[in-house]
Amino acid sequence: MAILRRDLFVTWRELPAFLAQVLLQPVFLLFVFGQVLGSLGFLQEGYAALLFPGIVALTAFLTALQNTALPLVIDFSFSKEIEDRLLAPTPTTAVALEKIVFSSLRALVASAAMFPLGVWILGDIPWRTEALGWVVLFVVLGSLTGAAAGLTLGTLVPPSKINIVFALVLTPLLFTGASQYPWASLDVLRWFQVVTALNPLTYVSEGLRGSLLPSTPHIPAWVCALALVGFLALFTATGLRGFLRRALD
Numbered sequence: 001m002a003i004l005r006r007d008l009f010v011t012w013r014e015l016p017a018f019l020a021q022v023l024l025q026p027v028f029l030l031f032v033f034g035q036v037l038g039s040l041g042f043l044q045e046g047y048a049a050l051l052f053p054g055i056v057a058l059t060a061f062l063t064a065l066q067n068t069a070l071p072l073v074i075d076f077s078f079s080k081e082i083e084d085r086l087l088a089p090t091p092t093t094a095v096a097l098e099k100i101v102f103s104s105l106r107a108l109v110a111s112a113a114m115f116p117l118g119v120w121i122l123g124d125i126p127w128r129t130e131a132l133g134w135v136v137l138f139v140v141l142g143s144l145t146g147a148a149a150g151l152t153l154g155t156l157v158p159p160s161k162i163n164i165v166f167a168l169v170l171t172p173l174l175f176t177g178a179s180q181y182p183w184a185s186l187d188v189l190r191w192f193q194v195v196t197a198l199n200p201l202t203y204v205s206e207g208l209r210g211s212l213l214p215s216t217p218h219i220p221a222w223v224c225a226l227a228l229v230g231f232l233a234l235f236t237a238t239g240l241r242g243f244l245r246r247a248l249d
Contacts, residue, residue, distance in 0.1 A: 007102045022110040026059045031121050049126045053208035054179030056114050060139050061146035061201045064107035068099055068150025076246050077159040096243040100147040107143035126212040134211035141228040142204035148232055151239030155246050177201030184217035200231040
């Protein structure tokens, strides 16, 4: 808790820079695809409503992933800041789990900020009060899964290769996560539908889209939740193993 309080204090001191860092990409995606292209008549009516839940999912997942992976690479390379944390009177695995919790909290803040920004950019966003519980569930699961994936990535990839790996990982994650389109609409591209089913971001996007737009064809909520729990368990196990290997090196 002391380590977490320290990280939260630093984030609060740097809040404007943090928000600019994590919100710039999703805000521009929402503005260009939801507002600009729609105003020019290149998109069908109602596409912005389909897009918004996917952008919230993208914000939750990628914010958590990046805020876990990149600091870990730095900590384990030249800064060695991780050594101070490892000397704390707490199990080594607790240090790794704190990274997941902290990055998830940052992702939750970024995701919550997307709702007023969505109203500002689009003028209106899909919302159902009765869907609040499902929305919170999928944003939390998406943030935790993204943070656990970041822990895996940050501990398994050598620091010298992180830029290449991020370029090879983030772009496919971005465009195969069903954030810009409903997963069910890909039945005309069966091979691509199968590929997107392997991306954990797909289940965050579909869970939020189904919660906010239940009339849109979507993956059932229980399937999305179960898939995210499975991905979370997998990435947490591999991430903890990689963290222990690096920490004890």
